[in-house]
Amino acid sequence: MTIREFKMPDVGEGLTEAEILKWYVQPGDTVTDGQVVCEVETAKAAVELPIPFDGVVHALLFEEGVTVDVGQVIISVQTGPADEAPAEAAAAAPVAAAPAAAAEPEAPAARQPVLVGYGVSTASTKRRPRKAPQPAVAAQNGTGVAHAAAAPAAPAVSPAVVPAQGGAGKALAKPPVRKLAKDLGIDLAAVVPTGDGGVVTREDVHAAAAAAIAPQTVAPAVPVAPAAPVVPAAAQAAPVQAPAEVSGSARETRIPVKGVRKVTAQAMVGSAFTAPHVTEFITFDVTRTMKLVQELKDDPDLAGLRINPLLLIAKAVLVAIRRNPDVNASWDEAAQEIVLKHYVNLGIAAATPRGLIVPNIKDAHAKTLGELSQALSGLVATAREGKTSPADMQHGTITITNVGVFGVDTGTPILNPGESAILAVGAIKLQPWVHKGKVKARHVTTLALSFDHRLIDGELGSRFLADIAAVLEHPRRLITWS
Template sequence: MTASPARAQRFREFKMPDVGEGLTEAEILKWYVQPGDTVTDGQVVCEVETAKAAVELPIPYDGVVHELNFGEGVTVDVGTVIISVDTDPGAGPAAAPAASAPQEAAPPAEEEAEPQGRQAVLVGYGAAPSSTKRRARKPQPAVPAQPESASAALQAELNGRATPTPMITPVPVPAAPAAPVAVAAATAGRPLAKPPVRKLAKDLGIDLATIAPTGPDGIITREDVHAAAAPAAAVAPAGAPVPVAVASAEPGTVDTAARERRVPVKGVRKATAQAMVASAFTAPHVTEFITVDVTRTMKLVQELKQDPDMAGLRVNPLLLVAKAFLVALRRHPEVNAAWDEAHQEIVYKDYVNLGIAAATPRGLIVPNIKDAGSKTLPQLAADLGELIATAREGKTSPAAMSGGTVTITNVGVFGVDTGTPILNPGESAILAFGAVKLQPWVHKGKVKARQVTTLALSFDHRLIDGELGSKLLADVAAVLERPKRLITWG
């Protein structure tokens, strides 16, 4: 049964929304409110992390926080209620909601005591199969109690004995301590644990049925799960003898389990891994390389830093690489395309949403600059600076990471010469920009020290053949070698 209409109207429930594009779950990173706090429509109440980004969620109600259904660090399915708000706190205590399970009449005072060893029931998980189920009580005829001595005499008479001493009497089993009873009840059915603890056990690969609970009424706690996941020596209680490891049958064998740690793959890292696997096994990749003298480009970077029109903007080699890539794409628009598997069509795009791969504490993300091909150099610099700053703060929105057409990854900032980048799913090409280093180079017939870099272009061979990919990469290199082509070709 559901709550009454009056209560449902007063207590408004806020469900985990789909903050991305078809995402099914999100992890609660941080709560900004607690039960009892006053909230207003549009106030941010929590921060969640989806497979694409971290997003702040505003509450659409005015009122007082009634309940937080999940703690921080818990992954919640889209559509699940995460917080409820009392929209009329001045109305006094709320009437009890209609029961979600059949209600029963209150027992008489003498029947209030629970049966020995009754199992605790967690909200949303029900009782274990072995739990005691209270039945509806029916009126019973009063039976006068007999003294213990009379019962013994009756038993002796039935057994043909003259003495009141019974032959054999049932011996009541003493009640076991609360914890062992709860353990037995829990192990007989589904182990008792709160949703966050179940999630933790799942992430760590621990079977709850193998854990001895230490919580009240046999509930498995987070500490129990961590203890089960840690090495035996680490979880031994203080003062208890530490078991001595048995020597390996093979001399020199090292126990590596104690020197390993496991981290659940979730959020951005999980999405990145899935996307890269899908891309690598869906789009046939081709990667080409070219080494180019970028001495003139590096000089132009220094000149632009002093230009009044670029004041306050982030000017670096990546900016000119991005501009060179956009110029080359304008000369070869067939590169800017996508493969439509469902309709078996190639979709050519007259706009360029330029993705920039950004490393963040939560993993690699690829936000993109919308319609980057129409931007002037100052506009591109402003958008690029804002994109990187937002990504490092972990505030990139899912919309900023959708709809990309091509991408640049700057591996040179890590001192790497080049690599074979994997396509961002759905995109046609990705350009890797390597480290710029001073190297001997033949310039005007003489060997001189020049600033040199290596570019690598990976592309989808369904869309781009070798000739087209080679022309695109050669044009990018040509612009970086002689940046005045930004004007003549742009």
């Protein structure tokens, strides 16, 4: 038989890893070209992966919940006739053992097609194999694949922190792994490398961090590195993945920070300590806007469209940008330039079960009210389903975050990285308000605008915020200022 392998693709621009959320197939299932076989979560979104060929699922190489580097094989599929399996398996052994095939060996037919708990040859999961041999790799068995049960050197890949490479020279690791080690306070030179050629992997760093936190623990309850060349035999029956929740005691619960939450946290820290934030506030009467919302809902020409205050707020922001175009910019640190954008990709912050994401409406400035309504509805629906694509979250220019839906009056939002401003919309409430010389119950709200003071000075920021409020206080300006 012929075994074909499907590798984790780069489902976004420059993404390096993704977590397998759910498998839609199992070993023995028949798959066809274009069929979705699994759902993965990148640092930006959840994405369904279709397989590019027909066949029968031979093995799933990672379990749900495992984070996999781009380029690693995640599923193997038998594309040849089943009755050819013995001959193919026999022929595959010497081929798999050959150095030329070390980078992508054929998956063995003699094994049971189960989720890998016994480990895979590390050479099959590396994009850039190195010439130096892996000292801890188990001897290959008759099928040409490293088998944990035949390897007496299991302690060699224990996550205990010991000097790597015998303490000599600089530890080998990719830049993202070095950054991870720095963030976790782990010395790479003191980490046991399990990657091909003695390369320290992400899993090695996490294992070292776990060992540092619990030094009295003889061995972790769950192996951290699913693709390590040797895994203790006891681990073969256990799921090879980090648990969703790890309880340290009855008084605490520890939740691993990964995926969308991890990237959001890193982005917010980077933004807060890179761009000098200034936040301004304005409270005003939006009674006329609320009346217009109701009128538009009753307009037969807009039947079927979702009309709400956020739609008119978004339109007011676009009108204010047209009057103050310099706010729509970004800061190029490398070139030391301010980049003025002649388009508006309007971001809408969305809270999802996986964390906060900020998809944006491309070229929002060129859309009619109806088109803007459709774009907003589609954006929200896609975000709730967890199907927002990485492309939908890239290249935003200005963002709106609607904290009012939680009953909050306002806040001091942090800029989405690379953008010049973010507008927080507070709750719209009936309050006593002086209107035409009399105190009346009016719909009132508060807006908070945070902006990058390198790009927007106090005068420009104030004019921009005042223009948004003016449009919403007197919505006829949506026409007169457009």
